[in-house]
Amino acid sequence: MGLPTNRTVPVGPGLEVRWPEGRLTPATGIRSGFRPDIQALRAAAVGMVVLGHLWPHRLTGGYVGVDVFFVISGFLITSHLSKEIFATGKLRLVTFYSKRIRRLLPAAFVVLGVSLIWAVMILPFSRWKDTAQQVLASALYAENWVLAANAVDYSASTASATVAQHYWSLSVEEQFYVFWPLLMVGLVTVAARFNVRPRVVLAAGISVAAGFSFTSSAYLAQAGHHEAYFYTHVRLWEFGVGAGLALVAGRIKFQPVTGNVIALLGFAGLLASAVLYNAATPFPGTAALLPVVATALVIGGGTPGHDMWHSRLTSSRPVQFMGNISYSLYLWHWPMIVVAPFLINAEPDTSDKLILLAAAVPLAWATKVWVEDKGLQFRPKSRPAAKTVIVMILGIAVLAAGTGGVSLALQLRESEAERTMQTQELSVCYGPRAMDPGAECSDRFGPAFVPTMSEANAYYEPATECGDFEAILMAGDGMTTRFCDFSGGAPDAPIVWLVGDSHAQQWQEPLFDLAQRNKWLLKISLLGACPLAAVDYAGYRGSMVDEGTAKKCMGWGQSVSEAVAADRPQYVFTSSFARMEHVDDGSGRSQNEQYADGFGEYWKAWTSAGSSVVVLADPPYNVDVRPADCALLNVEDPARCAVDRSMAAPEDPIVYAARANEDQGVKLVDLTDYFCDDDRCYSVIGGVVVYFDGDHLNGEFSRLLAPMIEARL
Numbered sequence: 001m002g003l004p005t006n007r008t009v010p011v012g013p014g015l016e017v018r019w020p021e022g023r024l025t026p027a028t029g030i031r032s033g034f035r036p037d038i039q040a041l042r043a044a045a046v047g048m049v050v051l052g053h054l055w056p057h058r059l060t061g062g063y064v065g066v067d068v069f070f071v072i073s074g075f076l077i078t079s080h081l082s083k084e085i086f087a088t089g090k091l092r093l094v095t096f097y098s099k100r101i102r103r104l105l106p107a108a109f110v111v112l113g114v115s116l117i118w119a120v121m122i123l124p125f126s127r128w129k130d131t132a133q134q135v136l137a138s139a140l141y142a143e144n145w146v147l148a149a150n151a152v153d154y155s156a157s158t159a160s161a162t163v164a165q166h167y168w169s170l171s172v173e174e175q176f177y178v179f180w181p182l183l184m185v186g187l188v189t190v191a192a193r194f195n196v197r198p199r200v201v202l203a204a205g206i207s208v209a210a211g212f213s214f215t216s217s218a219y220l221a222q223a224g225h226h227e228a229y230f231y232t233h234v235r236l237w238e239f240g241v242g243a244g245l246a247l248v249a250g251r252i253k254f255q256p257v258t259g260n261v262i263a264l265l266g267f268a269g270l271l272a273s274a275v276l277y278n279a280a281t282p283f284p285g286t287a288a289l290l291p292v293v294a295t296a297l298v299i300g301g302g303t304p305g306h307d308m309w310h311s312r313l314t315s316s317r318p319v320q321f322m323g324n325i326s327y328s329l330y331l332w333h334w335p336m337i338v339v340a341p342f343l344i345n346a347e348p349d350t351s352d353k354l355i356l357l358a359a360a361v362p363l364a365w366a367t368k369v370w371v372e373d374k375g376l377q378f379r380p381k382s383r384p385a386a387k388t389v390i391v392m393i394l395g396i397a398v399l400a401a402g403t404g405g406v407s408l409a410l411q412l413r414e415s416e417a418e419r420t421m422q423t424q425e426l427s428v429c430y431g432p433r434a435m436d437p438g439a440e441c442s443d444r445f446g447p448a449f450v451p452t453m454s455e456a457n458a459y460y461e462p463a464t465e466c467g468d469f470e471a472i473l474m475a476g477d478g479m480t481t482r483f484c485d486f487s488g489g490a491p492d493a494p495i496v497w498l499v500g501d502s503h504a505q506q507w508q509e510p511l512f513d514l515a516q517r518n519k520w521l522l523k524i525s526l527l528g529a530c531p532l533a534a535v536d537y538a539g540y541r542g543s544m545v546d547e548g549t550a551k552k553c554m555g556w557g558q559s560v561s562e563a564v565a566a567d568r569p570q571y572v573f574t575s576s577f578a579r580m581e582h583v584d585d586g587s588g589r590s591q592n593e594q595y596a597d598g599f600g601e602y603w604k605a606w607t608s609a610g611s612s613v614v615v616l617a618d619p620p621y622n623v624d625v626r627p628a629d630c631a632l633l634n635v636e637d638p639a640r641c642a643v644d645r646s647m648a649a650p651e652d653p654i655v656y657a658a659r660a661n662e663d664q665g666v667k668l669v670d671l672t673d674y675f676c677d678d679d680r681c682y683s684v685i686g687g688v689v690v691y692f693d694g695d696h697l698n699g700e701f702s703r704l705l706a707p708m709i710e711a712r713l
Helices: 036-054 062-088 093-122 125-139 143-151 167-193 198-222 226-230 232-251 256-276 286-302 317-324 326-344 350-376 384-424 431-435 508-518 547-567 591-608 653-660 699-703 706-711
Strands: 008-012 015-018 481-485 495-500 521-526 537-540 571-575 581-583 612-616 666-669
Touching: 036 062, 036 256, 036 286, 036 317, 036 326, 036 350, 062 167, 062 198, 062 232, 062 256, 062 286, 093 125, 093 167, 093 326, 093 350, 093 384, 125 143, 125 167, 125 384, 143 167, 143 226, 167 198, 167 232, 198 226, 198 232, 198 286, 232 286, 256 286, 317 326, 326 350, 431 699, 495 508, 495 547, 508 521, 508 699, 508 706, 521 547, 537 547, 547 591, 581 591, 591 612, 591 653, 612 653, 653 666
Parallel strands: 495 521, 495 571, 571 612, 612 666
Antiparallel strands: 008 015, 481 521, 537 581
């Protein structure tokens, strides 16, 4: 198509750019037509993601497949838009957005709707709240920001995955599709305003945006900000690499051998990143350079259009078929993985996973043919863009109504569960009471009355007597401290503190009961994943923490120690997940020895002020010794989740420190015998589920331990 002879170029609805004479380029030089090598990259990307999700301990870096998709999107979208600008002098934004909607949303909405139905029919109702929230967020393409927000909420960090969690990457892509054309319009407008070649301005603008994004990505990944994994702006540079490649594609003149070697190096880089990377790799950050650059090498190596050595494999029908269905396969595989354990009442083994994969492929193919392709064919004769948007809004409305219905159903189920708990509460064999010496209970480890955890079981909810967070004892910008007044207005009410990490927080339910009975003024200061001890904090659950996080933790601990000593409370209750919070002072001493000194220093300050220090031993492990959903998958026989006591309750540094401490003001309360018999530890006791999530106690089970704690004071 020829170029307009005038100098005024429309770039969108109601928007025109005045170009300088002689600056329009008649062609981009970008290789047009179908690219089987890019289709093969799609197949590789979805294969890495799916296999990584099915066998996360085998293909540990399968998540890099998402980065491959980002680079491909940047390349193809920029190729399309720049080709339209340079060849026709037009950029039809409405047409572009309409096509993106028809291309992506039908399949996405169908899978979201079916996944929501699956969740209600198959998953326990404890999953419904997060599922409804994330389905709606995914329909609005904001799922990545919801996950980022949850990632910084320590109480939510152990939440189970939902059927819509994988939509975070689609949300990032959709946000890119909205932002990128507008950026290109702005850049070509600048080019026209200052008589500069549009390609030069586009390249410069994309480089600046990508450079800022990469710098942010590298910093946040290195600093241990895991929520940044989901941020749109830290992923932008990956799209930018593909976009930059699209702008220079017409100038790539590789010789056949060179192009083939480059492409093979790219495939090798992708394989290396998928195999060598794992959950501990700081990502995306600089580590993402390998899969991103590798993807660019494959695309760049094949751009001149030479015969490729890898074509026998990459152009084969199975590979191209996988590339064709890659989008739908990505959509379907994750909800199938999430619901599978509850469908078969067991953790899937290899044969189960192979069956799941075999079912996902034809389902993806059917979705490609009957939903994806049909969506693209939706072209009303009149006002197609407006009608496309109307259909999109209707789809969002239907999903929103569905999530609203799920929320109402959840409220009913939670109310029913609370009534069941209340009717059983007085039983002498209910919960940990079944483990009392001399208790005559026929089935101490039988089925739970309420096997599904809900907000009624949350260990982290404050009592109504607790005020808002106080602007004291800050951990960076985070507030950690509440005052809970159970005194009834008594002027001489005893002051009691509960301090520590989230494993101290899980004991607040029984302390609320004790505070109510004894009219305490209960003060609570908690910081998740931070041991309250004078130690050199180094890491959590095997991962090293950055220097800033360590300083924040240790600074907060010192402030709490001083505040508690100055307050001279009657009791100081404390606990810690010291088994998983690594410390290292460089001395080479054992964790137990370092913790004994570190805990002891703070405890001594409190007992010297006249306080009694009550050390609450950490409960036995849960998710570290049994499948996360074991109690739910074995509702009829939860005793199958029992594990050896030596494995579930190994030596605990805080218990070691308390026993080694000779201060008479320090008292150890070790309730392990209420979680375990002589041989094994259990996930359901006395008809009550023991754990709320992978690491923390069911608030109901914890509250039922109040008399046992009081008896030891």
